[in-house]
Amino acid sequence: MSDTLQAPFAVLFVDDDEMSRQHFTRAVSEDYRVHIARGADEAMAVLKEHAAEIAVLVTDFRMPGRDGDDLLRQVAQDYPQIVRILVTAYADKHMLLQTVNSGDVFRILEKPLRTETVCEVLQLAMARYTERETRQQRLSAMDETLAFLAHELNTPLATISLFARAVEADVAEQYDPERQKEIAHAARSMLSNAQYCLTLISSFWATVHKSGGQQSSAGGGVREVKATRLLATLLDTYPFVASQREWVQVDVQGDFVVHAMPNCVALVLSSLLSNALRALDGTSAASLRLEVVASPEPEIRIRDNGPGIAPEIKARLLLDPVTTYAGAGGHGMGMIFCNRIMRSFGGSLRIESTLGAGTTVTMVFPASKSRARATDEKQSSGSEIASP
Known part of the structure; x- marks a missing residue:
């Protein structure tokens, strides 16, 4: 994406760790508007106010109180149009089988998050969201x-x-x-x-x-x-x-x-x-x-x-x-x-x-929008997003 043109929709990132939230925001804010939340309840409050602009939810699995699995299920029920991505550590994989099989999870990202991987998955998630919006429009x-x-x-x-x-x-x-x-x-x-x-x-x-x-x-x-x-x-x-x-x-x-x-x-x-x-x-x-x-x-x-x-x-x-x-x-x-x-x-x-x-x-008629987008390579594309 170009330095001046952001995607028309926003991303909601949910993690109880402040450093993870800061690093995620810095990594993707050049291309996307970012909303952050510290837990499931705060995430639902953000969605209540900003659901119209949020296209993608990225949530950590392990969080105090309600975990990411619980949040994903509620979002799937209340905001089915939002594309959902789960972040987890390797040790959580066996616990995630039921989530993946029963829930509509678009992707699972492993910690530590890499900027290049996150940006690639977000682009795919935005494309999926656009497809859903187009289908609903039709x-x-x-x-x-x-x-x-x-x-x-x-x-x-x-x-x-x-x-x-x-x-x-x-x-x-x-x-x-x-x-x-x-x-x-x-x-x-x-x-x-x-x-x-x-x-x-x-x-x-x-x-x-x-x-x-x-x-x-x-x-x-x-x-x-x-x-x-x-x-x-x-x-x-x-x-x-x-x-x-x-x-x-x-x-x-x-x-x-x-x-x-x-x-x-x-x-x-x-x-x-x-x-x-x-x-x-x-x-x-x-x-x-x-x-x-x-x-x-x-x-x-x-x-x-x-x-x-x-x-x-x-x-x-x-x-x-x-x-x-x-x-x-x-x-x-x-x-x-x-x-x-x-x-x-x-x-x-x-x-x-x-x-x-x-x-x-x-x-x-709405003006035709060019599908071509400038693709600027980031110097830090191979760097990791810090996570605990």
Whole structure:
């Protein structure tokens, strides 16, 4: 690691010997933030306050009162995301068999601790913690996606059912021209809601199967898909109506890799495109511009020249279930869940709108972080960390 860039997470070192705590802190504080504790109870107090930033626990086995084995079990139960490392003397090995076999211990370090070995194991432990965090992030994004689908599909389908029953009841009745208009409006709303459901399903399915849904065989991580590829897939599969496709223009000012789950991003894109097309219905010289921007931060912008959104509605769109399409089955949950999906992987949504001048919705993605890190060799890499 470089002299100026520390790992984003901290290490908790637990040992009742003051000299051991001092030497450990000096050995690794250049690369990691270090919290220290003299025993199991003090360690739990530190975790209660700083668990959000602590990624790795390193604890001595033999300590007065509760030993390291007891601490490891409690941390495994209360803070399972923390990677746990046990420090022990050679004489303790036979006593540790049960701990190793039954507990989730990432590594065992033998005394006397060597700086080079400790730094190597901490790097591996941080990598393990990052993997766990990434996995949890993906699960959260998928949970948001499932919730999004449930809300987005359930309400329109319920609306279709209600309109269908209303039309069925009116078929046998005598009605004047005004009533005919109402029935025609109901029919259009049925079509709009059905089309929206089909759009979500087809876009999500196409993204999974046509954009290479398999995970990277090399790293087992999320596949890397360019923003332009997601847009192209969406536009190829979206069931545009009448001249809607002619409204759409794509402006690529700089492409970028979407490191988040592409299926979730495609779902957000599909929803935002549907909203924009619905806003443009009836607009003279309708225009919908999709912009891909790589800097100063990765963004996808959806610009339309529709009627715009009233300020009091815009201010609540990402917070409350408000909608300007209640008559067509809108329920206002779509933007909330789109925002939650974006936020689940560190992104966000930004809405700019002026009445009579259109709306721009911007999908902001977290900047790509270089995985390359400077590796400075320490002069004391082969030295030992003193221990009693």
